Structures are given as C-alpha cells and as structure tokens.
Amino acid sequence: MAKITYIEFGGTEHVVEVANGLTVMEGARDNNIPGIEADCGGACACSTCHVYVHPDWVEKLPAKDDMEEDMLDFAFQPDPARSRLTCQLKVSDALDGLVVQMPEKQI
Numbered sequence: 001m002a003k004i005t006y007i008e009f010g011g012t013e014h015v016v017e018v019a020n021g022l023t024v025m026e027g028a029r030d031n032n033i034p035g036i037e038a039d040c041g042g043a044c045a046c047s048t049c050h051v052y053v054h055p056d057w058v059e060k061l062p063a064k065d066d067m068e069e070d071m072l073d074f075a076f077q078p079d080p081a082r083s084r085l086t087c088q089l090k091v092s093d094a095l096d097g098l099v100v101q102m103p104e105k106q107i
C-alpha cells in the first residue's frame with residue numbers, strides 16, 4: 001500500500017491508501033476523488049486523468065513513454081516536467097508519499 005495525496009485544483013487534499021498493483025488513477029476512482037475523470041478507463045487513450053506531480057517526485061517516477069507523451073499534448077495546460085497521466089503510474093511501495101495536484105479542468 002502507498003499513501004497518496006491528491007490535491008484538487010481548489011486546494012482540498014485527499015490522502016488515501018492505494019493498493020500496490022493499482023494505478024494512481026484507479027486509486028482516485030476507487031476513493032471518489034474529484035478532478036480525475038479517467039474517461040478511457042486507463043487505456044492511455046485520453047488525457048482526463050492528467051495531474052501535476054509534486055516537484056519532489058518528478059525524478060522518482062518512471063519516465064513517460066511515447067504514448068503518454070502524445071496523450072499529454074491534449075491535456076489542459078500540460079507542464080513539460082510535472083504533467084503525468086495517472087493511469088500510467090502503477091502503485092508500489094516506492095510511491096508511498098506521492099503528491100499529485102489536479103489541473104483546473106480535464107479535457
């Protein structure tokens with residue numbers, strides 16, 4: 001399990017434990033966290049699970065693959081360094097303490 005902090009655009013924080021093997025997106029979905037829509041269900045076919053990763057975590061996460069990079073082009077105000085799709089972040093003990101912030105909207 002990893003404790004992940006999801007921060008809504010307005011600043012409301014949700015700290016939840018997410019089981020290893022799930023994705024950060026599934027953790028948000030399963031805990032009814034607003035701000036992550038996940039329209040494609042985690043297939044990396046949209047950008048509606050876009051978040052900004054806390055700067056302390058950017059270098060600790062696996063690199064983005066080409067498909068994630070392509071989908072982030074469609075996200076609302078993507079940040080080249082901090083933007084990630086939560087469907088592509090698999091939860092493990094190494095993600096314990098991860099902090100992500102939702103953008104103003106998902107598109």
